[in-house]
Structure formats: C-alpha cells, structure tokens
Amino acid sequence: MKVDQKGHTVTIKDTQGDINSFLEKVMQQFKTFEKQNIVIDLTAYSSLPEADVKLFLPLSKQHKKAKKSFVVVVADFDFNSVSDKLTVVPSLLEAHDIIEMEEIERDLGF
Template sequence: MKVDQKGHTVIIKDTQGDFKSFLDKVTQQFKTFEKQNIIIDLTSDSNLSENDLKLFLPLSKQQKKAKKSFVIVVLDFDFNAVSDKLTVVPSLLEAHDIIEMEEIERDLGF
C-alpha cells in the first residue's frame, strides 16, 4: 500500500495486487485519513468485480457524512454497473476533477 498526500487529498494505491489485504489495511488505517478527501487507486488490479467495489461502501458513507470525497479509480470496468452510492472513475485526473467539483458544491452549500 502506497499513500501519497496532495494538498487536501490522500491517494491510496494498492501495490501488492491482493485486494482483500489492501481493503483490510485501508479499513484499519481509515481513521488517519478521514479528515481528507480519499482516492483509492485500484488501477493495478484488473480482476475486480462490482461486489469487490461494494466492500468500500461503508468507508464511502463515512466520508460523505464527514463532508469529504471518496473516489475509486479502476481501469476497464463497467461503470454503469456500480452502485450510485460509490464514485468510480477510470483515471486519477477524473478523480481529482470529481473532488474539485464536490469541494465547490460543499462550499456553495449543496
């Protein structure tokens, strides 16, 4: 697991290719990241299912309650199949764009 800090956003990247252990690590260390926007970078893992991504729902809900963004980056995925409660995008650039838009919406009181 690799963690990069960029301003008000933390990018957490799976470096081992073991989704289950990555999810466990993120869940265990979540309290250290909860005051920042979070990008989960799963671009190195090509065998993810919709059910795998749904395992991030509790963390996503926690972030939304704290008025912070939670975005998952996955390559080659059916983005229409993902729950509306999760924000899933195909690139880091799009993840940063989503966070910027959500920050503006929060500043405007939406």
C-alpha cells in the same frame, strides 16, 4: 499500500494485488485519513469484479457523511453497475476532477 498526499486529498494505492488485505489495511488506517478527501487507486488490477469494488461502499458512505469525497479509480469497469453512493472513475485525473467539483459544491452549500 502506497499513500500519496497532495493538498486536501490523499491517494491510496494497492501495491500487493490482494483486494481484501488492501481493504483491511485501509480500514485500519482510516482514522489517519478521515479529515481528507480519499482516492482509492485500483488501477493495478487488469480486471476487478463488481463485488470487490462494492467492498468499499461502507467506507464511502462513512466518509461522505463527514462531508469529504471518496473516489475509487478502476481502469476497466462497468461504471453503470455500481450504486450512486460509490463514486467510481477510470482515471486519477477524473478522480481529482470529481473531488474539485464536490469541494466547490460543499463551498456553495449543496
């Protein structure tokens, strides 16, 4: 697991190739990141089943309740198949754009 922090956003990248152990590590260290926006970088996977991506839904719900952004980055994925409660995008650039838009919305009171 590689953690990269820039400003108010932390990007967490899986470096081991095992989605379940990665999710477990993220959950164990979640308190460390809870006050920042989170980007989960899963671009290392060439293909990822929808069920594996949905494993991050409980963390996303918890993080969004705390008024912070939670975005999952998956390169090759059917983005329409995931719940609207989980934000999934194809690139890190789009993830950071989403976070900036959500920050503006929060600042404006939406």
